[in-house]
Amino acid sequence: MSSSYPLFVRRDLDGFFGLFVDNLMQLLLILTLCTFLCGMSGESAYLLFKHILPGAAVSILLGNLFYAWQARRLALKEGRDDVTALPYGINTPSLLIYVFFVMNPVFTRALSEGHTADQAAVLAWEMGLVACVGSGLTEFFGAFIAESVRRRTPRAALLSTLAGIAIGYISMGFTMQIFQKPIIAMMPLAIVLITYFAQIPFPWHLPGGMIAVLLGTAIAWLITGLTSVWPDAPAQLQESTMNVGAIQAAIQKLGIYVPEFVGGRIIRLLADPSKWIGFLSVIVPMGLFNLIGSLQNIESAEAGGDKFSTRSSLAANGIGTLSAAFFGSCFPTTIYIGHPGWKALGARAGYSTINGLVVTLICLTGTVELINAVIPMESGIAIVLWIGIIITAQAFSAVPREHAPAVAVGLFPAIAAWGFTVTQGAFFKSGGKTLQTLFVEDPRANVSDFVLHGMISMQQGYIFTCMILAAISAFLIDRRFTAAGTWSLIGALCAAVGLTHAYQLSGNVVDFLFCISQPTLADARVYRSWDMAIGYLLMAGTFFAFGAYARRKGELERIAH
Numbered sequence: 001m002s003s004s005y006p007l008f009v010r011r012d013l014d015g016f017f018g019l020f021v022d023n024l025m026q027l028l029l030i031l032t033l034c035t036f037l038c039g040m041s042g043e044s045a046y047l048l049f050k051h052i053l054p055g056a057a058v059s060i061l062l063g064n065l066f067y068a069w070q071a072r073r074l075a076l077k078e079g080r081d082d083v084t085a086l087p088y089g090i091n092t093p094s095l096l097i098y099v100f101f102v103m104n105p106v107f108t109r110a111l112s113e114g115h116t117a118d119q120a121a122v123l124a125w126e127m128g129l130v131a132c133v134g135s136g137l138t139e140f141f142g143a144f145i146a147e148s149v150r151r152r153t154p155r156a157a158l159l160s161t162l163a164g165i166a167i168g169y170i171s172m173g174f175t176m177q178i179f180q181k182p183i184i185a186m187m188p189l190a191i192v193l194i195t196y197f198a199q200i201p202f203p204w205h206l207p208g209g210m211i212a213v214l215l216g217t218a219i220a221w222l223i224t225g226l227t228s229v230w231p232d233a234p235a236q237l238q239e240s241t242m243n244v245g246a247i248q249a250a251i252q253k254l255g256i257y258v259p260e261f262v263g264g265r266i267i268r269l270l271a272d273p274s275k276w277i278g279f280l281s282v283i284v285p286m287g288l289f290n291l292i293g294s295l296q297n298i299e300s301a302e303a304g305g306d307k308f309s310t311r312s313s314l315a316a317n318g319i320g321t322l323s324a325a326f327f328g329s330c331f332p333t334t335i336y337i338g339h340p341g342w343k344a345l346g347a348r349a350g351y352s353t354i355n356g357l358v359v360t361l362i363c364l365t366g367t368v369e370l371i372n373a374v375i376p377m378e379s380g381i382a383i384v385l386w387i388g389i390i391i392t393a394q395a396f397s398a399v400p401r402e403h404a405p406a407v408a409v410g411l412f413p414a415i416a417a418w419g420f421t422v423t424q425g426a427f428f429k430s431g432g433k434t435l436q437t438l439f440v441e442d443p444r445a446n447v448s449d450f451v452l453h454g455m456i457s458m459q460q461g462y463i464f465t466c467m468i469l470a471a472i473s474a475f476l477i478d479r480r481f482t483a484a485g486t487w488s489l490i491g492a493l494c495a496a497v498g499l500t501h502a503y504q505l506s507g508n509v510v511d512f513l514f515c516i517s518q519p520t521l522a523d524a525r526v527y528r529s530w531d532m533a534i535g536y537l538l539m540a541g542t543f544f545a546f547g548a549y550a551r552r553k554g555e556l557e558r559i560a561h
Contacts, residue, residue: 015347055329064356128330138287140318164414170388216379410470481547
């Protein structure tokens with residue numbers, strides 16, 4: 001046992017490259033979505049570079065430093081040198097939901113009311129700040145009850161959700177990107193597989209992640225040079241080129257952007273509930289999703305050998321989100337999925353510290369776009385793909401062997417959610433028939449037996465649904481019928497209030513719908529999921545009744561013997 005814990009180890013570089021690629025993707029999403037959907041371009045671009053990115057830097061730096069310190073503290077306490085810090089960064093689902101269902105509607109409404117584009121962009125940003133505060137408060141106060149929830153939930157229920165997300169949003173999503181541009185991405189993939197599966201060190205012990213990124217970048221720029229002198233190059237080569245002009249445009253945005261405290265603005269906004277009360281149907285579910293997702297990731301870390309305090313981990317997560325909002329960012333932060341992957345890489349606490357410092361540097365200097373213009377994303381996504389593979393494997397290996405089927409059951413809602421994301425994206429790009437049109441033609445949208453209603457219903461609140469189905473299955477495997485029935489009642493409650501399954505659909509836009517709220521989308525198709533609640537109640541009654549039968553049967557058999 002070791003009484004020392006290094007600030008940095010060689011494999012922290014590999015961990016840093018994987019986590020940094022993930023964080024960079026979130027920053028690029030923010031730039032793209034806020035520019036095109038919230039009007040933050042031209043004169044309003046200052047909202048991104050002066051407020052949102054610096055605010056994100058504050059939250060990411062604070063969180064990464066805290067979780068690095070937390071890992072060091074645990075290592076010294078237990079006399080170990082193999083503790084890996086919890087990964088941390090901007091929450092992707094919240095980013096997307098807040099842009100599409102809070103900020104963009106405010107921006108669009110403001111334009112329709114006669115505001116200028118710049119004024120509308122400011123209103124969208126302010127409402128995003130309120131949403132971020134709501135999520136942070138939910139995460140912070142939820143920290144004080146989360147441990148009791150964790151103790152009463154089977155590990156299979158917590159890990160299966162992560163595995164489902166890993167299969168869809170990480171493994172499948174990044175695999176398709178690799179096959180989209182194989183000339184750039186396949187060699188980095190080979191390097192990553194050698195590094196993490198074969199585990200044979202490269203010459204001079206160079207980090208495999210760094211080699212993969214450098215090789216992918218070199219290939220992309222070689223292709224760019226080749227196509228510049230070969231006008232008739234094949235389309236596959238043309239699609240893999242880099243944009244020199246993008247570098248020049250990105251250089252123009254370099255500067256020093258110091259975070260500014262905007263707490264006074266937020267307090268004034270919160271003092272007028274009429275402006276934000278209608279968005280609670282989005283803010284509350286996302287805050288709960290973030291809380292449960294972080295709780296699952298803490299469970300994943302414990303299954304990997306690192307037992308962190310649930311309360312302090314979640315409280316720090318909430319404080320990180322609140323700090324983001326009060327310094328200008330609209331986007332919550334979270335404990336990331338993937339701790340087992342970073343641990344298997346050999347990363348310790350240093351990767352978290354380096355990530356926080358580097359992300360802060362690029363946010364405060366406006367270099368996000370410059371990095372994206374120089375380094376192709378395909379050169380680093382194989383690292384994140386590997387993280388998804390490890391997460392999926394852990395969900396089956398870190399639970400009792402007999403609970404493996406429960407993990408499998410819990411995968412389905414998350415996979416359905418990813419499948420719907422792909423389907424919805426295709427409809428957004430089609431420019432023709434919308435999802436809502438299909439429901440008009442067929443109320444259950446049973447198109448060629450591809451049941452879109454069922455898919456949308458499963459993806460709404462899928463984090464809860466994954467847990468509920470996996471917990472029910474695990475308790476049934478253990479013949480704990482009362483516990484299975486109780487989780488069915490939880491499923492019924494979630495469906496009845498609209499946390500799961502309920503939705504409103506307008507065109508290709510799908511949004512949450514609480515049982516007590518009115519639709520917020522124009523001319524929306526509404527599904528309130530009462531039938532799902534009844535279905536869960538029927539399941540609960542079945543489990544309770546069969547449990548009573550099983551107990552009675554057991555008593556009679558004991559008497560007979």
